Amino acid sequence: MALYSEKVMDHFRNPRNVGVIENADGIGEVGNAKCGDIMKMYLKIDNDIITDVKFETFGCGSAIASSSMATEMIKGKPLSEAMQLTNQAVAEALDGLPAHKIHCSVLAEEAIKSAIDDYNARKKAE
Numbered sequence: 426m427a428l429y430s431e432k433v434m435d436h437f438r439n440p441r442n443v444g445v446i447e448n449a450d451g452i453g454e455v456g457n458a459k460c461g462d463i464m465k466m467y468l469k470i471d472n473d474i475i476t477d478v479k480f481e482t483f484g485c486g487s488a489i490a491s492s493s494m495a496t497e498m499i500k501g502k503p504l505s506e507a508m509q510l511t512n513q514a515v516a517e518a519l520d521g522l523p524a525h526k527i528h529c530s531v532l533a534e535e536a537i538k539s540a541i542d543d544y545n546a547r548k549k550a551e
C-alpha cells in the first residue's frame with residue numbers, strides 16, 4: 426500500500442482555501458514544538474456560521490493536506506459543529522494518515538479551535 430492515500434496527495438498538491446482573510450473574525454495559530462510546523466487559520470463568521478475559512482501552513486505535506494481537508498469540512502457549518510471536528514475525522518476524510526503523521530491532523534483540529542476561541546474572546550470584549 427502506498428504510504429499516502431490519493432486524497433492526501435490530492436489535497437497536498439491542490440490545497441483548498443489557502444490564503445489569508447483580511448479582517449477575519451477569528452484567527453488561530455498553533456505549532457508543533459517537535460517538528461516546528463506552524464498552522465494559521467482564518468475564519469469569517471456570520472450569525473455563528475463559518476462563511477469563509479482560509480489557512481496558511483508552514484509544514485509538511487500531511488499538515489497541508491489536513492488543513493485543506495479541515496477547511497472544507499467546516500466551511501458553511503455552524504461554530505458548534507466546527508468545534509466538534511476531531512483530528513480523527515480529518516484523518517478519516519483523507520482516507521487515513523500514517524501513524525507517525527497523525528500529529529499533523531491534530532494541528533488542524535487545534536488551529537480551528539484556537540480560531541473559534543479567538544472569535545469568542547473578541548465577541549466578549551465588544
Ligand code: FES
Pocket residue numbers: 457460461462484485486487488526528529532
Ligand atoms: Fe509536523 Fe507534519 S510533521 S505537522
